[in-house]
Amino acid sequence: MIQLDAVSKAFNQGQPNECRALRDIDLRLERGGITVFKGPSGSGKTTLLTLVGCLARPTAGRITLDGRLLSNLPERFLTEVRRHTFGFVFQQFNLIRGLTVLENVMLPAYPLGRPYRELLNAARDLLDRFGLGAKAASKVEWLSGGEAQRTALARALINDPAVVIADEPTANLDSALSREVLALLGELTVQGRTVFISSHDPLVFEAAQVNRVIELHDGQIVGDRRC
Amino acid sequence: MPAFLERQKYLLDYTLAALLRRKTRNFGLLLVYTLLVFLFASALLLGQGLRREAAVLLQDVPEVIVQRLTAGRHDLLPVAWLDSLQRIRGVGAVQGRLWGYYYDPAVKANYTLMVAPERGLAADEILIGAALARVRQLGVGDYLGLRAANGQPLPLKITGVLESASELLSADLMLLSEAGFRALFNLPPDQYTDAVLTVRNPREARTVAEKITLALPNSRPILRAEILRTYDAVFNWREGMAFVWLGALLLAFAILAWDKAAGLSAEEKREIGILKAIGWETGDILRMKLWEGTLLSLTAFLAGYALAWWQVFHGGARLFAPVLKGWAVLYPDFRLTPTVDPRQILVLLAVTVLPYILATLIPGWRAAIADPDAVMRG
Ligand SMILES: Nc1ncnc2c1ncn2[C@@H]1O[C@H](COP(=O)(O)OP(=O)(O)O)[C@@H](O)[C@H]1O
Ligand SMILES: [Mg+2]
Numbered sequence: 073m074i075q076l077d078a079v080s081k082a083f084n085q086g087q088p089n090e091c092r093a094l095r096d097i098d099l100r101l102e103r104g105g106i107t108v109f110k111g112p113s114g115s116g117k118t119t120l121l122t123l124v125g126c127l128a129r130p131t132a133g134r135i136t137l138d139g140r141l142l143s144n145l146p147e148r149f150l151t152e153v154r155r156h157t158f159g160f161v162f163q164q165f166n167l168i169r170g171l172t173v174l175e176n177v178m179l180p181a182y183p184l185g186r187p188y189r190e191l192l193n194a195a196r197d198l199l200d201r202f203g204l205g206a207k208a209a210s211k212v213e214w215l216s217g218g219e220a221q222r223t224a225l226a227r228a229l230i231n232d233p234a235v236v237i238a239d240e241p242t243a244n245l246d247s248a249l250s251r252e253v254l255a256l257l258g259e260l261t262v263q264g265r266t267v268f269i270s271s272h273d274p275l276v277f278e279a280a281q282v283n284r285v286i287e288l289h290d291g292q293i294v295g296d297r298r299c
Numbered sequence: 300m301p302a303f304l305e306r307q308k309y310l311l312d313y314t315l316a317a318l319l320r321r322k323t324r325n326f327g328l329l330l331v332y333t334l335l336v337f338l339f340a341s342a343l344l345l346g347q348g349l350r351r352e353a354a355v356l357l358q359d360v361p362e363v364i365v366q367r368l369t370a371g372r373h374d375l376l377p378v379a380w381l382d383s384l385q386r387i388r389g390v391g392a393v394q395g396r397l398w399g400y401y402y403d404p405a406v407k408a409n410y411t412l413m414v415a416p417e418r419g420l421a422a423d424e425i426l427i428g429a430a431l432a433r434v435r436q437l438g439v440g441d442y443l444g445l446r447a448a449n450g451q452p453l454p455l456k457i458t459g460v461l462e463s464a465s466e467l468l469s470a471d472l473m474l475l476s477e478a479g480f481r482a483l484f485n486l487p488p489d490q491y492t493d494a495v496l497t498v499r500n501p502r503e504a505r506t507v508a509e510k511i512t513l514a515l516p517n518s519r520p521i522l523r524a525e526i527l528r529t530y531d532a533v534f535n536w537r538e539g540m541a542f543v544w545l546g547a548l549l550l551a552f553a554i555l556a557w558d559k560a561a562g563l564s565a566e567e568k569r570e571i572g573i574l575k576a577i578g579w580e581t582g583d584i585l586r587m588k589l590w591e592g593t594l595l596s597l598t599a600f601l602a603g604y605a606l607a608w609w610q611v612f613h614g615g616a617r618l619f620a621p622v623l624k625g626w627a628v629l630y631p632d633f634r635l636t637p638t639v640d641p642r643q644i645l646v647l648l649a650v651t652v653l654p655y656i657l658a659t660l661i662p663g664w665r666a667a668i669a670d671p672d673a674v675m676r677g
Contacts, residue, residue: 163675180579
């Protein structure tokens with residue numbers, strides 16, 4: 073469903089500190105299952121996820137989503153695609169402090185203008201599903217790491233995206249919580265969603281739920297294993 | 300509800316929450332902002348009110364006043380002049396006036412003493428202005444002792460206090476009879492302070508004035524139009540001074556507002572990044588910022604304007620009147636007719652609300668056009 077052809081990404085192009093984060097990536101990502109991008113820090117995992125998730129555009133190459141060329145879309149359309157197709161879980165959770173758990177979860181839906189009741193019910197359902205029903209009215213700064221991670225996941229799902237992208241989802245969690253998050257991500261694939269994860273945590277790429285592991289090194293793909 | 304409205308409601312909601320999250324900062328800003336609008340609106344409303352009041356009062360100014368000059372100095376006018384004036388073609392009614400200033404060391408203020416034949420006062424009766432009555436704590440039936448020209452105190456019985464409606468001009472006014480006035484100043488019966496006259500055809504006032512100067516070379520005719528102009532000039536100058544001060548204030552505020560609103564905190568930039576990454580468009584962020592600027596500045600505007608309106612029209616404009624009216628010891632307690640001028644409101648909106656909204660919008664826009672992938676890197 074997502075195809076990358078000769079995709080490169082460079083930062084600070086033309087300057088002395090130029091950094092080629094991705095070089096010449098050719099990749100086909102299918103619908104369904106969990107795909108993990110593994111590799112050491114700095115290998116380009118996050119950069120690849122930002123390109124796949126329409127958060128950034130490649131310096132060179134083409135990216136298509138279901139046959140539609142994304143790499144030359146203007147920002148507005150890219151946002152449009154992004155918010156209907158992708159849900160993000162960031163490494164630092166990136167919840168908005170001062171707002172409640174419920175408000176944080178509803179936030180991505182505000183610009184879509186969904187009827188309030190409907191949105192509220194959807195958000196509450198998600199929180200219940202992730203065992204956060206009792207925390208709905210708490211401010212996010214009081215959450216534990218696991219709760220914050222689950223809140224972030226609920227927020228990623230509020231617009232019902234086909235694809236969930238999680239950058240290092242276990243980086244801030246102990247192994248018990250990491251397994252819990254993997255289980256939740258596994259459930260998403262059961263519902264028919266596609267999950268992309270970046271991680272350098274063996275616990276993640278050796279997990280039973282994972283369908284494919286793509287290994288990056290220095291901005292290039294050095295391994296592609298299906299399991 | 301249509302999606303468009305629902306969306307605005309969400310954005311407004313979020314904005315309100317965001318404003319409340321930074322309570323101290325935003326309330327401080329709101330306070331300073333309200334104060335500024337208050338001062339600015341006070342000056343505008345007071346200026347407008349005073350000008351209107353003055354226009355009403357000056358309606359009663361005589362068409363032509365004739366003074367007698369001696370070596371360029373205003374001097375007493377002999378009664379014979381009244382006949383000479385009456386004989387000039389085009390002149391209507393002629394009347395000699397008696398008035399003068401009186402310095403009262405007790406309150407360190409000048410009174411304006413005037414003879415008012417139409418009041419039918421006895422020689423020992425007097426009417427005083429409300430401000431004077433207040434300061435000297437005098438009422439009807441009391442006696443006011445004025446020091447006469449011969450050095451003796453002249454007791455005058457107060458038979459009335461001049462009404463407050465025109466207190467702006469009557470604050471220091473005293474009305475008395477011709478006999479009382481002449482006794483007080485030891486003025487011979489054949490002399491007047493000046494003369495007022497009406498003109499048969501008001502459009503010929505200037506021609507009549509020229510004829511007067513020819514007939515009486517020592518005279519100085521003053522036209523109503525000239526009085527109005529002088530009054531306006533003085534008034535505008537005062538208003539101008541007030542606005543210079545306010546302008547300085549406004550500038551200070553602009554700098555403050557720019558600093559506060561323009562310099563997005565790291566926290567706010569992070570928030571904008573997150574919102575973009577989770578699916579908000581640049582336009583959504585801008586709309587949110589627009590709401591933020593509008594909410595804050597409009598609240599300040601409404602509060603400031605309402606306060607100003609109240610203090611100018613119901614609080615006696617204590618704060619600003621001295622600048623606009625000049626310092627006076629006998630301070631008039633006047634009431635201006637409450638008015639709301641839409642054009643003035645628009646001007647105020649343009650100089651207070653608009654810059655602030657821009658000041659919030661531009662940095663928001665700068666933060667919002669940044670690539671959303673920055674959020675992926677803590
Ligand atoms: N905004 C940026 N500006 C400059 N260099 C960047 C930027 N973002 C990432 N990089 C560089 O790109 C390379 C890949 O980074 P990243 O994709 O974050 O790797 P990973 O997620 O695998 O740790 C790194 O060398 C990093 O320093
Ligand atoms: Mg990374």
